Amino acid sequence: MKTPVSCLLFLALGTLMSGCATSNVREVPLDRAAATTQLEPQDVRRTVEKMVESLLVAPGVKEFVANRRPVLDIEPMKNRSTQHIDMISITDSVRMQLLRAGLFRFVDRSSAGTVGTDIARIDQENTLGLVDASKAVKAGQQTALDMYLTGTLSEIKNVSGRTVDQYYKFSMILKDLKTGEIVWADEKEIRKASTRPVFGM
Amino acid sequence: MKFLKHLALSAAFAAGLIGLTGCADTAGTVVKTDTLTGATLIHEDNTRLARRVDVTGVNYDTVNGLKRVHISLASTRHARVRVDYRICWFDVNGMEIDGDTKPYRSLILEGRDAVTVTGVANSAAGVSSKLRIREASQSE
Numbered sequence: 001m002k003t004p005v006s007c008l009l010f011l012a013l014g015t016l017m018s019g020c021a022t023s024n025v026r027e028v029p030l031d032r033a034a035a036t037t038q039l040e041p042q043d044v045r046r047t048v049e050k051m052v053e054s055l056l057v058a059p060g061v062k063e064f065v066a067n068r069r070p071v072l073d074i075e076p077m078k079n080r081s082t083q084h085i086d087m088i089s090i091t092d093s094v095r096m097q098l099l100r101a102g103l104f105r106f107v108d109r110s111s112a113g114t115v116g117t118d119i120a121r122i123d124q125e126n127t128l129g130l131v132d133a134s135k136a137v138k139a140g141q142q143t144a145l146d147m148y149l150t151g152t153l154s155e156i157k158n159v160s161g162r163t164v165d166q167y168y169k170f171s172m173i174l175k176d177l178k179t180g181e182i183v184w185a186d187e188k189e190i191r192k193a194s195t196r197p198v199f200g201m
Numbered sequence: 202m203k204f205l206k207h208l209a210l211s212a213a214f215a216a217g218l219i220g221l222t223g224c225a226d227t228a229g230t231v232v233k234t235d236t237l238t239g240a241t242l243i244h245e246d247n248t249r250l251a252r253r254v255d256v257t258g259v260n261y262d263t264v265n266g267l268k269r270v271h272i273s274l275a276s277t278r279h280a281r282v283r284v285d286y287r288i289c290w291f292d293v294n295g296m297e298i299d300g301d302t303k304p305y306r307s308l309i310l311e312g313r314d315a316v317t318v319t320g321v322a323n324s325a326a327g328v329s330s331k332l333r334i335r336e337a338s339q340s341e
Contacts, residue, residue, distance in 0.1 A: 008209040031285065031305035033337065045304035053321040057264040065265055097302055101324050103265065 037166040037192040039083060039153075044090055047170045047188045051151075052097040055174060058184040064176075065103045070146035072098070072174075075110040081155035081168065094149070094172075107143055118142070147183065149174050162196040229284075229335035230254065236261050236268050236328050237293070250336050253282050257315060261330075268322040270330045274308075275315035282310040283337035288320030290327035298323045307337060 031042045055061060064070045074095050077087040098104055109115050119139070126136050151172035158165040167189065174184040228246035235241075241259045245251035258273035268290070276282045285305040290298045302323060310316060320330055 005206055005209050009205075029305075030301075031287070042304060046306050049302065049304055049306075053319075056267055057269060057321055062265055097299075097323070100299055100302070101267070103267075 034192055037164050037194045039081075039085055039168055039190070043168070043190050044093070047190070048090065048093045048097060050188050051094060051170065051172050051186060052101070054186040055098070055149075055172075055184055056101055056103060058174075058186075060183040061103075061174070064147070064183065069103060069105045071107055071143050072104045073107050073110050073145050073148045074098075075148060075150040077151040077153060077170075077172075079153050081153050082157070083155070085153065087153065090153075091151075094151075105143070107145060109145070110148070145177050147174055147176055162198070163193060164196075165191070165193045167191045227335060229333055230256065231334075232256055232259060232272055232332040234259050234261060234270050234272075234330045234332075236270075236330075247336070250284070250334065253278050254284060254310065254334060258317075264321070266325045268327055268330070270320050270332070271317050272319075272332050273315060273317045274310065274334070276310040276313055279312040281312065284308050284310065284334050285337050286318055286332060286334045288318070288330055288332045290320070290322045291329045291331065292326040293328050295329070298327050305335070 030045065034040060034042075074091055076091045079085050079087045095106060099106055122137050122139050125131050126133075126138075149172065151170060154169050154171070156167040158167075168191075169187055169189050171187040172185065173182050175181070176183050226247055226249075229250055230247065231242075231244040233240075233242040233244070243256050253276065255275045255277055256272065257275045258271075260271045262269050262271075270288065272288075285307055287303050287305045289300050289303045292298055303320075306318075308316065308318065318332070320332070322328075322330070
């Protein structure tokens with residue numbers, strides 16, 4: 001009688017201990033549940049996807065993409081929130097997804113230093129004398145821009161007692177460079193709340 | 202002796218419970234839509250989720266050369282139901298197109314409410330879609 005009870009106890013303890021075993025590092029899904037009220041990777045991923053989907057099916061875009069692939073440039077999004085967020089990375093994600101959709105062509109003039117780099121490279125090719133002059137790229141042949149995309153991130157934070165209520169809004173607009181008209185605009189709102197426990201940090 | 206036996210049984214029960222919660226069911230509901238054949242397949246792998254959320258309709262159209270799917274979901278509960286969903290796209294050969302760019306989105310269904318979720322294909326090559334719904338509590 002003593003042996004089965006001991007065995008059962010040992011088994012139970014073993015199961016409990018293995019259930020509580022944790023490793024410090026593990027790979028987690030990209031889209032996990034919210035852990036903080038800060039802007040998290042899954043928020044950025046959802047925002048980029050929503051904005052790209054909205055732009056691709058916008059009625060205003062239809063006339064531009066009907067018979068051709070307009071040339072687009074995307075300005076780095078502006079961060080008007082109090083958090084340090086890599087807006088260049090978000091801008092890159094939007095551009096990457098739009099490029100993959102195949103409806104637009106892109107130039108990269110808005111990114112810092114790109115224009116200067118292009119000019120410097122063309123100049124270097126032509127002046128060093130290393131390349132065949134007939135094959136060297138001449139300045140003034142780059143594709144002209146049709147439209148440009150820009151956006152902002154803003155934030156409202158409310159603290160009431162132990163509760164923090166955080167609101168984020170991503171806004172983006174697509175402008176026709178020729179007419180100055182706004183072809184498409186959309187926004188994505190995110191609201192998160194957390195309550196600090198009575199005890200502990 | 203009797204006390205020890207009870208203690209052992211209680212410990213075994215507790216361990217079993219912990220073991221069960223550790224192995225949470227991450228399966229969900231899958232809705233496959235093929236815009237070429239018009240076929241829709243609903244596959245329910247999580248009975249608890251299937252009892253809470255019904256798939257009530259599937260529609261698709263084409264906008265700016267890209268396929269778009271609309272799937273209507275209805276809550277059967279009076280309480281709020283939180284789920285995550287993602288819609289990924291496949292080309293004519295059944296190959297997934299840029300799956301990483303289609304994240305799980307959160308969806309809050311109010312009591313007895315119905316909502317329509319929409320997904321747009323990543324490119325003109327996308328012809329069939331797969332909606333996957335999972336319980337929000339199962340995302341780490």
